[in-house]
Amino acid sequence: MIFVSKKIAKKASGWILDGNHAAAQGIKLSRVQVIAAYPITPQSPVTETLSEFVERGELDAEYIAVESEHSALAVCTSASIVGARTFTATSAHGLAYMHEMLHWAAGSRLPVVLVCVNRAMGAPWNVLNDQQDSISQRDTGWIQIYTRNNQEIIDSIIQAYKIAESVYVPVMVCYDGYVLSHTEMPVDVPAQKDVDRFLPPYRPHTILDPANPKNYNLVTLANPRVNAEGVLCHGYMELRYLLQEALQNSRETIIRVGQEFGELFGRSYANMFWENRLDDADVVIVAMGSLAMEAIVAADMLREAGHKVGVLGLRVFRPFPKADVIKALKKSRLVVVFDKNISYGLEGATCSEIKSALYGSSVSAVVRNFIVGLGGRDVKARELVDAVNKSLLSVKEGDLNKEYPEWICDI
Amino acid sequence: MKTNAVNMTEKEYLLPGNRTCPGCALSLAYRHILKALEGRVIVTVPASCLTVLHGMYPVTSVNVPCVNTPFPSTAASATGLVAGLKALGKEGVTVLAIAGDGGTHDIGIQALSAAAERQNDFLYICYDNEGYMNTGNQRSGSTPLGAISGTTPILGKQQNQKDITAIMEAHGIPYVATANASYPLDLYEKVRKAKTIRGTRFIHVFTPCSPGWAFPFSNTIKIGKLAVETGWVILYEVEDGIFRLTSASESIAKRDNLRPLREYLMEQGRFKNITEEQINELQGWVNTRWKRCLDRAVNL
Numbered sequence: 001m002i003f004v005s006k007k008i009a010k011k012a013s014g015w016i017l018d019g020n021h022a023a024a025q026g027i028k029l030s031r032v033q034v035i036a037a038y039p040i041t042p043q044s045p046v047t048e049t050l051s052e053f054v055e056r057g058e059l060d061a062e063y064i065a066v067e068s069e070h071s072a073l074a075v076c077t078s079a080s081i082v083g084a085r086t087f088t089a090t091s092a093h094g095l096a097y098m099h100e101m102l103h104w105a106a107g108s109r110l111p112v113v114l115v116c117v118n119r120a121m122g123a124p125w126n127v128l129n130d131q132q133d134s135i136s137q138r139d140t141g142w143i144q145i146y147t148r149n150n151q152e153i154i155d156s157i158i159q160a161y162k163i164a165e166s167v168y169v170p171v172m173v174c175y176d177g178y179v180l181s182h183t184e185m186p187v188d189v190p191a192q193k194d195v196d197r198f199l200p201p202y203r204p205h206t207i208l209d210p211a212n213p214k215n216y217n218l219v220t221l222a223n224p225r226v227n228a229e230g231v232l233c234h235g236y237m238e239l240r241y242l243l244q245e246a247l248q249n250s251r252e253t254i255i256r257v258g259q260e261f262g263e264l265f266g267r268s269y270a271n272m273f274w275e276n277r278l279d280d281a282d283v284v285i286v287a288m289g290s291l292a293m294e295a296i297v298a299a300d301m302l303r304e305a306g307h308k309v310g311v312l313g314l315r316v317f318r319p320f321p322k323a324d325v326i327k328a329l330k331k332s333r334l335v336v337v338f339d340k341n342i343s344y345g346l347e348g349a350t351c352s353e354i355k356s357a358l359y360g361s362s363v364s365a366v367v368r369n370f371i372v373g374l375g376g377r378d379v380k381a382r383e384l385v386d387a388v389n390k391s392l393l394s395v396k397e398g399d400l401n402k403e404y405p406e407w408i409c410d411i
Numbered sequence: 412m413k414t415n416a417v418n419m420t421e422k423e424y425l426l427p428g429n430r431t432c433p434g435c436a437l438s439l440a441y442r443h444i445l446k447a448l449e450g451r452v453i454v455t456v457p458a459s460c461l462t463v464l465h466g467m468y469p470v471t472s473v474n475v476p477c478v479n480t481p482f483p484s485t486a487a488s489a490t491g492l493v494a495g496l497k498a499l500g501k502e503g504v505t506v507l508a509i510a511g512d513g514g515t516h517d518i519g520i521q522a523l524s525a526a527a528e529r530q531n532d533f534l535y536i537c538y539d540n541e542g543y544m545n546t547g548n549q550r551s552g553s554t555p556l557g558a559i560s561g562t563t564p565i566l567g568k569q570q571n572q573k574d575i576t577a578i579m580e581a582h583g584i585p586y587v588a589t590a591n592a593s594y595p596l597d598l599y600e601k602v603r604k605a606k607t608i609r610g611t612r613f614i615h616v617f618t619p620c621s622p623g624w625a626f627p628f629s630n631t632i633k634i635g636k637l638a639v640e641t642g643w644v645i646l647y648e649v650e651d652g653i654f655r656l657t658s659a660s661e662s663i664a665k666r667d668n669l670r671p672l673r674e675y676l677m678e679q680g681r682f683k684n685i686t687e688e689q690i691n692e693l694q695g696w697v698n699t700r701w702k703r704c705l706d707r708a709v710n711l
Contacts, residue, residue, distance in 0.1 A: 033495070033498035033499070034491065034494045034495055034498050036487075036490075036491070036494075061498065062494040062495075062497055062498050064490055064491075064494055064529070064531075065529070066487060066490070066522075066525060067521060067522065067524070067525030068521060068522070068525075070481075070483060070484060070487070070522075071484060071486075071487035071490070071521075071522045071525065072487075074480060074481070074484035074487035074488050074490075074491060074522070075487050075488070075490050075491035075494060076491060077480075077488070077491065078455060078478060078480065078487075078488040078489070078490070078491030078492045078495065079491040079492065079494050079495030079498070080491075080495070081478050081491075081492070081495070082453070082492055082495035082496050082499065082501070083495060083499055084494070084495035084498045084499055086491075086495075100481050100483075101481065101484065104480070104481055208453050208476040208477075208478060208492070209453075209476060210450055210451055210452060210453065210475065210476055210504055212476075213450075213473075213474050213475050213476045213477075214476055214477075215465055215466070215468075215471040215473065215476070215477045215478075215479070216476075216477065216478040216479065217478060217479040217480075218462075218465060218466060218467060218468040218469075218471060218479060219462060219463070219465075219466075219467045219468065219479075220467065220468040221467060221468075225467070225468065225469060225470075226469075227469035227470055228469075228470055231469075233468065233469035
């Protein structure tokens with residue numbers, strides 16, 4: 001009984017789990033067949049718990065303790081190519097080290113699911129939370145789902161396999177390090193038989209098999225080329241188009257899967273983002289991950305002060321839900337975007353995406369951007385309130401555009 | 412029955428008309444490797460000359476299933492293939508990881524060392540043309556002292572190669588062997604044997620490169636043989652710690668007729684600027700290693 005997890009305490013109505021243990025439960029329920037991972041804070045408890053499940057015989061999977069994150073994802077892509085359901089988890093530098101393989105997994109159209117426990121990037125060293133790590137990987141062709149609490153972590157992982165295996169695009173489920181990964185909260189853990197009903201076994205689009213020899217990921221020229229039978233086949237450019245098309249079209253699948261999940265488990269995810277009192281809001285706070293929960297507290301405080309404030313909590317960052325965002329923001333005159341990341345030399349990534357979505361639309365709201373919470377810097381609801389008030393004031397004074405984001409820090 | 416050129420399977424898995432250079436030793440070695448595996452194989456290949464050999468989408472010259480994988484990840488990819496097959500209960504297929512010396516000695520060694528330590532069940536073959544030949548002949552961890560390359564263009568390389576087979580043997584894996592494209596039957600037998608062993612198996616195959624080493628492409632076999640006859644390459648296998656010289660290296664040892672290394676070096680343009688001092692240093696390196704092999708061999 002040496003390896004008994006101390007974090008798992010069953011309660012009558014559910015479980016009390018931290019984010020990492022919620023993730024591990026989601027992976028187990030998804031009947032993953034091959035797991036490969038490398039230790040990194042704050043992700044390590046996810047894979048420790050999974051190795052415990054495997055050693056106890058509670059999860060029938062191959063667990064590969066690799067020597068690097070690059071190898072972790074290489075194991076997953078190759079295991080996926082022969083038809084296995086695969087999983088890896090990482091954070092920050094581990095995700096950066098995987099960068100090449102992230103492209104490879106998406107380019108191969110393999111439905112790998114990865115958990116990124118969001119952590120700041122060095123240098124200097126920092127093990128605490130922000131979202132610079134996963135945002136830096138936004139152009140690798142993965143679907144990115146961000147979660148606000150531990151219930152969303154377990155639910156999103158189970159949905160991630162169904163989405164990935166429907167559209168053949170890998171899915172990254174992201175949650176904030178420590179804020180969620182090491183914070184316990186009540187979680188309803190679905191029953192295995194219900195998850196089995198929701199998530200059918202993985203059916204690969206291609207399987208490497210000596211009975212039917214195929215070469216996967218050969219050198220591919222930019223232009224289409226004929227095969228031995230004289231049939232014109234896609235060039236590199238066409239394959240890239242198909243990946244973009246798959247992400248564009250995945251919105252429908254993400255919403256359908258989220259709705260099906262809701263029908264079975266009573267928690268609907270038929271959305272690309274969480275809406276909080278947007279109906280009458282002329283001021284909208286945009287945030288992603290656990291910060292979107294903090295934003296609701298801030299909105300409450302602002303409502304008490306007489307402002308019509310709503311919250312748009314981004315759930316799916318890729319594909320970015322442009323049309324939905326325009327619709328949701330159509331009544332807004334001020335949008336305040338809080339980013340736990342920055343594209344150096346420009347602004348927070350979420351802010352750029354919001355602006356890009358609004359360009360050419362009928363929404364002419366002023367967009368303000370605040371960089372917050374980098375390297376685990378605590379973000380208080382009070383600070384979000386102050387930022388919104390500051391923005392309202394400056395807009396009133398005619399300051400409509402700011403070239404660069406404002407920072408909530410001591411400089 | 413011992414395999415010979417007459418009774419070896421006629422079935423070809425490497426089809427005629429591939430994209431390798433004239434006189435490519437890799438092409439010859441790969442042909443015999445695949446014959447030895449009889450098609451019951453899934454191959455993983457990183458960036459390398461072998462990627463070129465495999466062809467360009469949607470046409471391939473190889474009749475076995477293959478996945479291309481990024482440069483550092485050959486052994487990790489093989490680990491994934493093995494894990495996936497095991498998870499799905501599929502048996503009877505050899506997973507073959509095959510990479511060049513750049514992909515093995517240099518960028519791939521981390522993943523390879525880790526897989527060997529984990530004893531993952533696949534056959535890893537390093538085909539060694541002693542440089543980054545696919546990218547136009549830059550120096551690698553396997554380029555010899557004194558050799559001119561794209562990144563040692565005037566002075567030649569100032570360090571000798573690392574002994575990758577010894578490094579792999581130090582992992583305590585059940586089978587390591589060296590082979591040479593000029594001795595296809597020896598290579599064939601070693602792959603056949605490796606196929607039957609469980610755990611990580613490593614074969615280091617010497618594959619002379621005509622354009623990279625600057626010798627006429629009609630001389631590939633000759634260069635490969637000279638390498639063995641001078642002791643630059645020693646053909647051996649280590650099975651569960653038991654060391655045996657094989658093929659030509661065994662007969663050379665028995666007859667004690669190792670030729671001077673100079674004869675091998677002088678056939679190649681890449682050594683045109685090598686100094687007498689460097690030749691002596693290389694000869695000393697060969698002598699030491701040869702003596703160590705003679706001491707270890709149980710079949711002399």
